[in-house]
Amino acid sequence: MIKKTVANVREACEGIKDGMTFMLGGFGLCGIPENIISELVNRNIQNVTCISNNAGVDDFGLGLLLKKHQIKKMISSYVGENAEFERQMLSGEMEVELVPQGTLAQRCEAARSGIPAFYTPAGYGTEVAEGKETREFHGKMYVMEKAFEADFSFVKAWKGDEAGNLIFKGTARNFNPAMCGAGKITVAEVEELVPAGELDPNQIHIPGIFIQRIFQGEKYEKRIEQLTVRKRN
Amino acid sequence: MALSKEQIAQRIAKEVKDGYYVNLGIGIPTLVANFVRNDISVEFQSENGILGMGPFPFEGEEDPDLINAGKQTITALPGASFFDSAMSFGMIRGQHVDLTILGAMEVSQNGDIANWKIPGKMVKGMGGAMDLVASAENIIVAMMHTNREGESKLLKECSLPLTGVKCVKKIVSNLAVLEIVDGKFHLLERAPGVSVQEIIKATEGDLIVNGTIKEMEF
Numbered sequence: 001m002i003k004k005t006v007a008n009v010r011e012a013c014e015g016i017k018d019g020m021t022f023m024l025g026g027f028g029l030c031g032i033p034e035n036i037i038s039e040l041v042n043r044n045i046q047n048v049t050c051i052s053n054n055a056g057v058d059d060f061g062l063g064l065l066l067k068k069h070q071i072k073k074m075i076s077s078y079v080g081e082n083a084e085f086e087r088q089m090l091s092g093e094m095e096v097e098l099v100p101q102g103t104l105a106q107r108c109e110a111a112r113s114g115i116p117a118f119y120t121p122a123g124y125g126t127e128v129a130e131g132k133e134t135r136e137f138h139g140k141m142y143v144m145e146k147a148f149e150a151d152f153s154f155v156k157a158w159k160g161d162e163a164g165n166l167i168f169k170g171t172a173r174n175f176n177p178a179m180c181g182a183g184k185i186t187v188a189e190v191e192e193l194v195p196a197g198e199l200d201p202n203q204i205h206i207p208g209i210f211i212q213r214i215f216q217g218e219k220y221e222k223r224i225e226q227l228t229v230r231k232r233n
Numbered sequence: 234m235a236l237s238k239e240q241i242a243q244r245i246a247k248e249v250k251d252g253y254y255v256n257l258g259i260g261i262p263t264l265v266a267n268f269v270r271n272d273i274s275v276e277f278q279s280e281n282g283i284l285g286m287g288p289f290p291f292e293g294e295e296d297p298d299l300i301n302a303g304k305q306t307i308t309a310l311p312g313a314s315f316f317d318s319a320m321s322f323g324m325i326r327g328q329h330v331d332l333t334i335l336g337a338m339e340v341s342q343n344g345d346i347a348n349w350k351i352p353g354k355m356v357k358g359m360g361g362a363m364d365l366v367a368s369a370e371n372i373i374v375a376m377m378h379t380n381r382e383g384e385s386k387l388l389k390e391c392s393l394p395l396t397g398v399k400c401v402k403k404i405v406s407n408l409a410v411l412e413i414v415d416g417k418f419h420l421l422e423r424a425p426g427v428s429v430q431e432i433i434k435a436t437e438g439d440l441i442v443n444g445t446i447k448e449m450e451f
Contacts, residue, residue, distance in 0.1 A: 080357030102322025102364030
């Protein structure tokens with residue numbers, strides 16, 4: 001067994017520098033690496049590029065980095081829940097690349113899997129395809145999209161073991177698996193870290209080979225963005 | 234009378250067939266789930282990573298790790314499965330999802346759709362809409378026929394940045410059910426009490442009206 005555990009979030013973020021590119025898992029506030037985001041805020045890392053489906057809300061998730069103007073560029077598919085984001089984008093303070101959601105996921109997975117580029121129909125004939133190579137296959141048009149290049153992938157899982165094996169819960173899985181192994185260094189924070197051998201190998205979603213550092217997060221707020229419930233009769 | 238949002242959803246629900254996997258967009262499409270017949274088997278896909286999406290949880294049973302693409306708390310039905318975003322869009326691009334229902338700001342008569350950006354005003358992003366419209370064989374658009382100023386949203390050409398080209402085949406608006414064939418809108422049904430004349434007036438694009446147009450049934 002190759003051990004991937006580090007003591008805490010500080011050790012897990014060793015080597016991060018101003019100007020780097022980070023991938024961050026999560027969909028909305030679901031499945032985001034909360035403890036790592038706090039560490040990035042505390043260290044006041046500057047001029048970073050973030051690849052993340054969303055940008056958090058004004059006072060949680062990546063919104064915390066936005067508020068402190070730490071983000072130079074965001075690469076996302078949907079940023080509608082964050083007023084500060086919209087303000088920084090429209091004023092030109094921050095650069096934004098909007099990417100179709102499936103393309104975003106595939107550009108992560110391609111980076112992980114050694115595929116430099118791929119063709120997708122998403123965005124053909126729209127401004128997303130401007131300046132990109134297009135090609136016809138079987139009578140349909142496709143756009144060439146490139147794998148991302150990132151310095152760190154920051155992901156969050158439900159359970160993990162010392163070997164870096166990960167299990168996700170519910171829809172908190174989302175972008176996390178595709179980002180594992182996609183950056184030069186992948187850091188996983190988990191709600192529960194267990195010794196090797198405790199997780200059933202049949203149930204592992206992401207094998208530890210894609211993970212360089214793993215730690216148990218100190219606390220999880222797991223904020224709900226849109227609470228919707230039914231009344232009991 | 235023009236249809237309410239609920240009635241648009243109710244009419245679209247009739248298009249959902251037994252054995253369908255269905256992706257519902259945000260807004261009116263989300264309401265469609267409430268009107269699907271309960272004697273057929275249908276599974277709802279949410280692109281953030283669930284098949285077999287159920288209704289909202291009871292108060293106190295919400296789970297922050299279980300949401301839909303609108304970030305609302307949901308439940309999972311028996312037979313449900315979870316998966317990651319790359320696999321989710323593999324399902325969508327690979328045409329394993331049978332029906333996609335989504336909203337639109339504009340649709341053109343050749344099937345182009347615009348629903349993600351108003352330059353200088355609204356820049357929220359396309360989310361999964363571009364992947365969905367570029368891949369789905371069977372797309373139904375739920376929309377208002379005109380904007381608040383009474384201007385048509387069914388156009389010869391879209392004026393807003395496009396989400397996808399030549400992809401819409403069916404539209405259910407508050408006034409009518411229409412099909413797009415050979416670069417023209419074709420009127421199939423009208424909302425109860427709405428005349429063909431009113432629909433012609435509300436449609437800027439070329440509209441074909443063949444024979445008597447019956448009223449929608451729910």
